[in-house]
Amino acid sequence: MIRTLPLALLFLSAAGVAAAQTQDTSQQRVLLAGNAPSVCKMDAPTSGGGGTVQFSVSSSNAAELNFQALANPTTAVAQAAQVTVSFPVICTGAHSLTVSSTNGGLTNPALPATGFATRVDYALTAQWAADQRRFQTVGSPTSLNLTESDGVAGNLTVAIAIANGVLPLVSGAYTDQVVVQFSATP
Amino acid sequence: MSFTPAMSLFFATATLATLGAGLPAQAAPVTLTVTSAVANLCIVGPAQVNSGGATNLGVVSGNTVNIAQLTNDQLTTRATAFDITFDATCNAAHRVTVTSERGGLRRDQTGGNHPGFADGVPYTTRFDWDSSEATLLAPAQSLSEVSQNLDIGAPAAGSLVLHVTIDAGATNLVTNSPLIAGGYSDTLRVVMQVQ
Numbered sequence: 294m295i296r297t298l299p300l301a302l303l304f305l306s307a308a309g310v311a312a313a314q315t316q317d318t319s320q321q322r323v324l325l326a327g328n329a330p331s332v333c334k335m336d337a338p339t340s341g342g343g344g345t346v347q348f349s350v351s352s353s354n355a356a357e358l359n360f361q362a363l364a365n366p367t368t369a370v371a372q373a374a375q376v377t378v379s380f381p382v383i384c385t386g387a388h389s390l391t392v393s394s395t396n397g398g399l400t401n402p403a404l405p406a407t408g409f410a411t412r413v414d415y416a417l418t419a420q421w422a423a424d425q426r427r428f429q430t431v432g433s434p435t436s437l438n439l440t441e442s443d444g445v446a447g448n449l450t451v452a453i454a455i456a457n458g459v460l461p462l463v464s465g466a467y468t469d470q471v472v473v474q475f476s477a478t479p
Numbered sequence: 480m481s482f483t484p485a486m487s488l489f490f491a492t493a494t495l496a497t498l499g500a501g502l503p504a505q506a507a508p509v510t511l512t513v514t515s516a517v518a519n520l521c522i523v524g525p526a527q528v529n530s531g532g533a534t535n536l537g538v539v540s541g542n543t544v545n546i547a548q549l550t551n552d553q554l555t556t557r558a559t560a561f562d563i564t565f566d567a568t569c570n571a572a573h574r575v576t577v578t579s580e581r582g583g584l585r586r587d588q589t590g591g592n593h594p595g596f597a598d599g600v601p602y603t604t605r606f607d608w609d610s611s612e613a614t615l616l617a618p619a620q621s622l623s624e625v626s627q628n629l630d631i632g633a634p635a636a637g638s639l640v641l642h643v644t645i646d647a648g649a650t651n652l653v654t655n656s657p658l659i660a661g662g663y664s665d666t667l668r669v670v671m672q673v674q
Binding site: 316317318319320321322323324325326327328329330331332334383385386443444445446447477 | 670
């Protein structure tokens, strides 16, 4: 009996060590991560035209405004007209907008004739987010620029206004290209 | 060789037992009682991400699971699905708790005003364990954790499988809203605890 006491103490001690090494709660953690890139997406104009300006969309990145009454039918002088075109745009981060006129006005490639005009200038106003920019064509390529420091979703509106002219216009086709470009910025 | 004191005592005792008259032939039995106990135990092993059958799963590095492309061509959420498996054992009745620590997949950069944009992606995590299942919905509405419990009344061992699903167009704004640019993240925490 003298030897049983130290043996019993030994077993109890072993059980105590085992309990300290186990755990009744265990956990793991997993990080899920993704990235939404900074990009711009612009759809074809959804509205525009009206009055004597005919509007048509020819593809997802091209549309046409046709001023059907560019000149007064009795004087051949340019007559005032205005049209607004809306572009649905989403830029998910900082970005810039550039609107440019390739010809710097509606131009007729015909040779100029004394007392006649071959170009019809216009004012273009772009409204995007809370900002507005404007340019007036004067016969050479021109553009406006606008930057935003964060994402914006909405409609860019581009208003083109032609004022009454002075000289009669040489007959023929008058064209210009307005290029609207959004770019995500780093 | 010299005798130690202990050895001397042994020989003295043996001599008395051999020569003694009237002592029992057998010594009285000695009973040894051996006892022990098995403590409550739950163990969850490391995560194993299953690429087979996954949708839009990107690089998996350690305990980080990257979504290949969070957005689609419409700039809203792209559908994603993958499974995460944990080898696990609990030797008593227990509870499995799955927690989304950010309440959904949320944009890492907070603040700012972005009308028309979402800054969170809701997702669901169905978890299967011991022939039972539960589903955690992380709605990405607030930056606070959400949890789902699954109670099991007996010991169990096997694979705990988490099925993570992000629906196409799911956002914390209107469905199909564009996501504001940036990194998005959440941490899924799996806890198994003896009850």
